[in-house]
Amino acid sequence: MFLEKEFKEEIDLSKSLKLSGVDCLFGCDDQGLIPGIDQSNIRYFQLNHEQAAVHAADGFARATGIPGVVLLSSAAGISNAITGIATAYSDSVPLVIIAGPLAAKPQNKEALQELDILGITMPITKYSFKLNDWGRFAEALQSALTIAADGRPGPVLIEYTMEPSADFQEEIPSYRRHARSQMREGQMEKSINSAVELFETARKPVLFIGGGVISSGAADSLREIVRQARIPVVSSLMGIGAMEAKNPLYLGMLGMHGTFAANKAVHQCDLLISIGVRFSDRVTGKISGFSPKSKKIHVDVDPAEINKIISVDLPIVSDAKAFLSKLKEKLNYNQIFRDAEMWTNEVIGWKRTVPRFDKYHSILSPQAVIKKLNEYSSRETIVVTDVGQHQIWTAHHYHFSSPRTLITSGGLGTMGYGLPAAIGAAAACPGKPVLCVSGDGSFQMNLQELIIAVKYQLPIKIAILNNGYLGMVRQWQELFYHGRYSSVKISSPNFAKLAEAYGVPGYKVRSEEEVERVIAEAFQHSGPALIEFDVVEEENVYPMVPPNHSNHQIILSR
Incomplete structure (x- = not known):
């Protein structure tokens, strides 16, 4: 050694x-x-x-x-x-x-x-x-x-x-x-001018933003462009937080579990400006049906990502912040707003359609839990999720307002990520509240790290949505394999009692009437606390685009 x-x-x-x-x-x-x-x-x-x-x-x-x-x-x-x-x-x-x-x-x-x-x-x-x-x-x-x-x-x-x-x-x-194949200044200026021309002649533009916007620190420039141009914005899972969720121009997440409004807008737009995204299959759906009517601009710092999956009309190799900062100074906002106003108003109306979910009167719904957690969290709260149904419910029903407040595994889909990543986030931002949303399957993969949250008295509040299943796999088996379940029903300990064995206050919630009281009590602790929510067992994540379908072929409910 x-x-x-x-x-x-x-x-x-x-x-x-x-x-x-x-x-x-x-x-x-x-x-x-x-x-x-x-x-x-x-x-x-x-x-x-x-x-x-x-x-x-x-x-x-x-x-x-x-x-x-x-x-x-x-x-x-x-x-x-x-x-x-x-x-x-x-x-x-x-x-x-x-x-x-x-x-x-x-x-x-x-x-x-x-x-x-x-x-x-x-x-x-x-x-x-x-x-x-x-x-x-x-x-x-x-x-x-x-x-x-x-x-x-x-x-x-x-x-x-x-x-x-x-x-x-x-x-x-x-x-x-x-390492960096950034465009030269003259070439960049030419590309920016081409982007401005496409922007100003479009009638149905949509901005598609990904994690590159957040990692480059471009959120402020993005928000300023959207505010002045009033054009709709969609995001990947990794791009959540770059736009305020409550902004009416933000349509939500795009793709397999994206919102009705985001998927329909991208399908019907005539210009798609994609910034800091990599066009994963979870975003595109069937490649041949992805945004078929649009001209496409793709901005990415990594030239290997451009034209790799989706062919684009204007490739721009640039840091997202550098691109948006230059674009912001050149756009004719009055013209864009005038030409796209009818389109924008139409698209905003689609937001009322989804996401939706079935209402249960006596059984605790996971969506209701996420909404209540959102009510009791502050704008500064850092939300960390594991991977599964709870991850998508959080993306849809928690209102993120700042970059770097959603931390989740997107590309690899790593179960067991949530708790240790929450420990890292709490270490990074002392004094900020940290909320870890997990599922009964994911949480059991790294639950030993509870003792670390206790050791360092980190202010992590853990919410486990316990439905007794590997929920996302079960949903696929229900919808696409005629309900033939295989190896998706799982067993779990009593998480609330397990937390107490580690020295963490533990709570168990079984009905919607208990949710508000228990969250309020748990959130008062200065150190870690864990709440186990026994939610509807076979609730599904909607909307959903079936595999090998285009994004407009969306399922809204059972």
Whole structure:
């Protein structure tokens, strides 16, 4: 393992972290790494599982826009962390993973603790390199932090190795030279002018925004353009929060579980301006039927995403903030408003159609729970979700008003993400309330991290929507496999009592009459609290676009 003596002689790890602006660190089993960290200067959060430690660093990064940093030991520590790294990679989250060997001396390649770390992480990292001299750690860390946040964000891995051939210095300049293929100034000006022309001649424009708008800090410019031009806006799941949910021009989420208004607007528009999106299958539905009447502008910092899935008329390789800032100054807002006013008024009317859900009079509905949680939360509340039906109900029924207030796994769909990511968000934003919405299936995947919320007395309120099923899979089996259920009914502990065993106040709610009282009581706690809601077992997420259908072929209810 790393030895305390080696750290003292070769490197002041805390000083290197501080010099690089890192004041918060996540990890798991320290394996001798912690003697190199002065915990009076660095806030160190030690979780119980490596996957959870990476999710926590991920939550920190999404809440702040600053790269999260995590320490991992090699071999099993790295393999445990793969899901967390892949989650961050899928959603373009800036992370720096510092990994090192357990052994003090090089081992035979067949030895228990040896693993090809770079080999197994290469497909899920933005960049990775080896370091064999702790004296150069500060330089390596600064480079890794820069690369992680530069251009399209992503995870970067530093592997400490004892192999004498490891050399990171020659690799980084080569990467930096090619990492960002931004348009040159003259080409960008020409593209902006072309975008303005398309904007000002459109009769039915729609803005489609994704996570790139939030990660680039472009929300203010976006809102100003929408305010003056009065054109409708739709978002991906990752773009939620860039527009205020209560803004009448915001139509909601697009795609498989998107709103009726968002899907219909994109299907009928004559100009689709897509910014910071990657056109996943959850957004597009059947490719041939996606926005068939529109000219398409696609703005993305990563040129590999443009024309990859959807062919576009005007590709623009640019940071979303840079593009929107320039566009904002050039648009003729009066002309756009005049030409698109009838369209905008029509589209706003569609918002009243959905989302809708069946009303139960005596059984607790999950949608009612989300709406009540929203009422008792503040504008500053950071909402973290796991993956499943509760994730989509939260996207539809919680009114997000600020960027970086919804933290969720979009690309990989990682169950077990919620609680550790909420720990990271709470560490990132001391004093801000954090709400973790989870399901009975997802929560059981990393529930051991409850003790960490207790250890650090983090103000996390956990809401578990317990329906006794892996709900999203059950819904597919009901709708598309004639109700032939297979391996979707699950068993769960009494989560409220389990929370109390960990030292967390636990509550159980079975009816709508209890919801308001219990939420109010739980939210009064300064530390963590858990509420288990026994909700309708076979409630479905609507709207829904069936697989291999176009987005306008939407199911609104049973």
